Amino acid sequence: MIPNIKKLSISTVIPLIIILTLLSVGILIPILSTVIFGAILAYYVRYISKKIRPYVKYDTLSVFLGIIILAIPVILLLYFTFSQFLSIAGTFFGSLQQAATGNSTMNMNQVNEAVQNLNLPANISESVAIAIKSGITQFISYIASSTIALLSSIPGLAAQMLILIFSIFYFARDGDKVVLYIKDVIPQKDSDFYEQIFNGADDVLKSIIVGNVIPAAILGVLSGIVYYFLGYPYAILLAIISGIAMFIPIIGPWIVYGVIGIFSILIGNTIQGVLVIILGWIIETATDFYIRPRIAVQYSEIHPLVFLLGFIYGAVTMGISGLFIGPLILGITYAAYRVYRDNKLKQKELQNV
Numbered sequence: 001m002i003p004n005i006k007k008l009s010i011s012t013v014i015p016l017i018i019i020l021t022l023l024s025v026g027i028l029i030p031i032l033s034t035v036i037f038g039a040i041l042a043y044y045v046r047y048i049s050k051k052i053r054p055y056v057k058y059d060t061l062s063v064f065l066g067i068i069i070l071a072i073p074v075i076l077l078l079y080f081t082f083s084q085f086l087s088i089a090g091t092f093f094g095s096l097q098q099a100a101t102g103n104s105t106m107n108m109n110q111v112n113e114a115v116q117n118l119n120l121p122a123n124i125s126e127s128v129a130i131a132i133k134s135g136i137t138q139f140i141s142y143i144a145s146s147t148i149a150l151l152s153s154i155p156g157l158a159a160q161m162l163i164l165i166f167s168i169f170y171f172a173r174d175g176d177k178v179v180l181y182i183k184d185v186i187p188q189k190d191s192d193f194y195e196q197i198f199n200g201a202d203d204v205l206k207s208i209i210v211g212n213v214i215p216a217a218i219l220g221v222l223s224g225i226v227y228y229f230l231g232y233p234y235a236i237l238l239a240i241i242s243g244i245a246m247f248i249p250i251i252g253p254w255i256v257y258g259v260i261g262i263f264s265i266l267i268g269n270t271i272q273g274v275l276v277i278i279l280g281w282i283i284e285t286a287t288d289f290y291i292r293p294r295i296a297v298q299y300s301e302i303h304p305l306v307f308l309l310g311f312i313y314g315a316v317t318m319g320i321s322g323l324f325i326g327p328l329i330l331g332i333t334y335a336a337y338r339v340y341r342d343n344k345l346k347q348k349e350l351q352n353v
Contacts, residue, residue, distance in 0.1 A: 031163050037321035038167025040328060043205050045070055045172040063172045067165070077240065084237035193339060200335025204306075204328050212311070215292040216246040219253060222283045230272050232260065246287070247311050247323070253284050306330045 028035065049059075049066035056062045171178065179198070186194050220243025227235035238260070242253040257280030264273030306327065314326015 031160070033318045033321050033325060034160050034163050035167045036325050038164045039171045040205065040324045041070065041164075042168045042171030042175060044209065045168055046175055049172060059173060063169060066172065067168055080236045081240055084234050084240075087234070193343065196339040197332060197336055200339070201328065201332050204331030204335070207331075208324060208327055211292060212247070215287050216243045218291055219243055219246050219283055219287045222287075223253065223256070223280065226276060226279045226283070230276055232272075232276075246284075252288075253280065257281070257284070306334050 025032065045063060045066040047066075048069050049062040052062045052065050053059065056065065183191070183194070220239045223242040224235050224239025227238045232238060238256060242256045245251070245253045245255050257277055261273040261277035261280070264270075264276065266273075310327030310330040311323055312326075314322030314324075314329075316322070318325055
């Protein structure tokens with residue numbers, strides 16, 4: 001077949017390839033974000049597997065071990081989050097099903113005690129207690145309903161997870177072949193341009209972990225230690241929320257420090273509230289202005305706004321996977337414009353010489 005293809009006109013081959021590509025993308029649209037997410041995670045699995053490879057006999061085994069090592073912190077994070085949430089739901093409602101349906105009698109002892117400590121008039125205290133109960137009920141009920149809906153969609157989630165695992169495995173094992181294939185298809189005269197684009201994508205993928213995920217994990221751990229020693233319940237859940245909140249622009253982890261600090265002060269635990277605000281400020285400042293720049297300085301060519309927009313709107317449009325896909329797409333686009341601009345400037349300089 002190859003000799004026959006050579007006889008075809010390029011005007012026939014290119015449209016055919018475009019049509020087939022569009023049809024393939026149309027078929028894969030329901031799982032396209034999952035496959036792309038798998039390819040991104042495979043980048044990190046490949047890094048881990050290369051570190052393991054000298055100690056194991058087979059490439060496939062090193063990839064499997066890399067997937068397991070990468071999955072361990074994610075599994076632990078999900079386990080602690082759901083276990084803490086179930087504990088809270090059980091404390092307030094008695095069961096998750098009752099929380100979802102709103103038929104439970106909420107345990108108001110702690111809420112009533114906190115409101116009484118404010119020394120407000122009786123009618124105002126009652127209104128405040130009812131408002132707090134209503135807000136907590138609606139929030140917990142929403143989370144409980146979402147959790148039950150999530151559990152009811154396990155078959156679909158299992159299929160997505162299977163696709164994700166296979167995508168991670170094959171991209172991690174055969175990633176070099178994919179890159180080589182792409183380079184073979186690219187016209188030789190444009191190879192330098194695309195080489196710089198690949199390098200830009202590499203920087204973006206490294207920056208996602210080095211410049212964002214690692215600082216958030218450090219902040220979460222330090223915050224958890226503070227919550228634990230200050231005597232806050234559900235310290236692990238608060239630590240996880242604090243770490244995740246670091247991705248929220250402007251507010252950041254203050255959505256946690258500020259709320260629980262002010263609440264502690266209002267209910268009479270002034271020292272506890274002041275300490276969590278002060279220590280939270282120290283942790284957040286150290287993470288943002290010292291730890292993050294120190295570990296991400298080598299990837300400073302990627303503008304912070306790229307990651308900010310990518311994380312926020314990537315997650316809005318594509319869910320959890322968008323936290324990685326969004327910054328990657330915007331980062332590659334940013335790199336492409338930067339490389340194109342640099343090449344144009346070089347051409348102008350050569351013309352002026």
